[in-house]
Amino acid sequence: MMEYKNTIIAAIAISEIIEMIGAYGIFKKCGRRPWLAFIPFLRHDRMGKCAGRVQEGRSLALISLGIVVMITTICMFKPNSLQSMISMFLLMLMMIPCVIYSIRVYFGLAAAFGRNRLWVIPWLILRCLCALLWGCSKRFKTAEGYPFDEEEAAPEVSGLEAESLDEGLSINITKRTAMNFLQRKVLLRDIHLSIPKGHMVLLLGGSGSGKTTFLNAVTGYEKAKAVITLAGSNVYKDYKSMKYDIGFVPQQDLVRGSDTVYRTLSDAALLRLPSDMKGDVRRDRINDVLDTFGLTPVKSSLVDKLSGGQRKRLSIAIEYISDPTLFILDEPDSGLDGVMARALFEKLRAIADSGKIVIVITHTPDRVADLFDDVIVVAKDANRTGRLAYYGAREKSYGFFGKKSMEEILMSVNRREEGGEGKADEFVRKYTAAVAGGEL
Numbered sequence: 001m002m003e004y005k006n007t008i009i010a011a012i013a014i015s016e017i018i019e020m021i022g023a024y025g026i027f028k029k030c031g032r033r034p035w036l037a038f039i040p041f042l043r044h045d046r047m048g049k050c051a052g053r054v055q056e057g058r059s060l061a062l063i064s065l066g067i068v069v070m071i072t073t074i075c076m077f078k079p080n081s082l083q084s085m086i087s088m089f090l091l092m093l094m095m096i097p098c099v100i101y102s103i104r105v106y107f108g109l110a111a112a113f114g115r116n117r118l119w120v121i122p123w124l125i126l127r128c129l130c131a132l133l134w135g136c137s138k139r140f141k142t143a144e145g146y147p148f149d150e151e152e153a154a155p156e157v158s159g160l161e162a163e164s165l166d167e168g169l170s171i172n173i174t175k176r177t178a179m180n181f182l183q184r185k186v187l188l189r190d191i192h193l194s195i196p197k198g199h200m201v202l203l204l205g206g207s208g209s210g211k212t213t214f215l216n217a218v219t220g221y222e223k224a225k226a227v228i229t230l231a232g233s234n235v236y237k238d239y240k241s242m243k244y245d246i247g248f249v250p251q252q253d254l255v256r257g258s259d260t261v262y263r264t265l266s267d268a269a270l271l272r273l274p275s276d277m278k279g280d281v282r283r284d285r286i287n288d289v290l291d292t293f294g295l296t297p298v299k300s301s302l303v304d305k306l307s308g309g310q311r312k313r314l315s316i317a318i319e320y321i322s323d324p325t326l327f328i329l330d331e332p333d334s335g336l337d338g339v340m341a342r343a344l345f346e347k348l349r350a351i352a353d354s355g356k357i358v359i360v361i362t363h364t365p366d367r368v369a370d371l372f373d374d375v376i377v378v379a380k381d382a383n384r385t386g387r388l389a390y391y392g393a394r395e396k397s398y399g400f401f402g403k404k405s406m407e408e409i410l411m412s413v414n415r416r417e418e419g420g421e422g423k424a425d426e427f428v429r430k431y432t433a434a435v436a437g438g439e440l
């Protein structure tokens with residue numbers, strides 16, 4: 001038994017030494033103080049910094065410390081004692097976040113060295129040998145542009161409080177946080193803007209930049225540290241009474257195939273219109289909405305028999321039945337061809353022109369860009385927090401970003417490892433300065 005223990009200790013010591021040598025090389029390549037590689041635990045922290053994953057590196061360092069404490073406890077007590085069992089249980093628990101944080105740090109390292117993300121597998125299995133290879137081999141160099149955005153990270157706090165509009169939407173999100181694997185993550189920070197009524201706004205942002213989180217915070221579905229006012233009323237405080245003032249059309253259609261179009265809308269009307277509304281007034285509203293969305297010819301058809309475009313229009317009509325002041329749509333054009341998408345967005349434009357506010361997420365903005373008044377660009381900064389990189393007139397946005405299309409604007413703020421130009425922080429700073437200087 002003793003021999004067995006000694007072998008394990010010797011193996012751990014050898015792998016530690018190999019890893020230290022490798023980490024020394026990695027730190028040097030990443031422009032960090034290399035001697036820190038020889039300090040246990042701090043090494044994990046610095047590895048996180050090299051990978052651009054500061055929080056994960058720090059958490060990994062703490063968990064590694066916990067693991068060592070647990071292993072020592074297990075060795076100190078008799079194998080089947082209560083203390084040893086508890087330590088074993090805690091050790092198992094710690095392994096889960098340890099693996100998760102390790103994966104995140106290795107993903108970051110792969111991006112820092114411009115390598116495939118699959119490298120995370122050998123890193124997890126043979127960490128010490130991978131560290132040695134990446135640290136000592138000349139074939140492993142940091143990627144072009146490394147460290148990504150680090151020196152010029154966007155300011156921690158930015159943005160000016162948006163004024164409350166009597167008839168429009170004013171959004172003042174200070175922060176939206178969430179617990180994520182034992183760690184509080186800031187999903188959104190400092191998003192302040194006011195949208196006047198009659199405006200149709202494009203919400204632009206890369207995958208995971210925080211668009212849905214932003215919309216959920218605006219509608220009050222998932223509250224943030226924020227003040228949202230719609231036509232002078234506080235959305236969070238008056239949530240119940242304002243629920244149907246805000247129409248939210250999710251990406252997925254939530255309609256029952258076995259109902260007719262009319263039945264679907266009349267059920268929605270029963271739910272969303274005031275209960276004291278007279279039957280004929282309600283019927284008129286249903287017919288108006290059917291007309292608005294070109295669904296009158298198919299009002300007796302089963303939902304299952306509708307085309308993709310008709311089904312989409314029905315989903316939108318369900319939310320529109322309550323005549324919302326603020327109308328939000330998450331990718332209403334997914335699955336629609338260019339002509340159908342254009343026709344749909346023209347309807348949304350008409351709704352905005354009737355004095356509403358329409359906010360739309362679309363992944364193919366350029367085919368309908370001319371229909372929008374304004375653009376909101378949400379981008380992930382160096383801390384992976386969703387920030388406001390632009391809000392203003394669509395026409396000015398091209399000049400602000402120095403680009404010719406919405407897709408190019410999106411690429412400029414997307415992170416490098418996602419194929420973008422990684423200029424999110426630069427534009428958050430530029431936007432903050434422009435707003436403070438009264439240029440936007």
Ligand SMILES: Nc1ncnc2c1ncn2[C@@H]1O[C@H](COP(=O)(O)OP(=O)(O)OP(=O)(O)O)[C@@H](O)[C@H]1O
Pocket residue numbers: 178179180185187205206207208209210211212213214
């Ligand atoms: N409740 C939550 N807890 C922890 N993290 C979350 C939570 N909600 C969202 N996130 C994280 O916040 C980030 C933004 O997510 P969000 O869904 O808002 O992005 P998105 O811009 O809508 O992306 P997509 O275009 O891919 O739908 C993601 O990294 C996501 O993992």
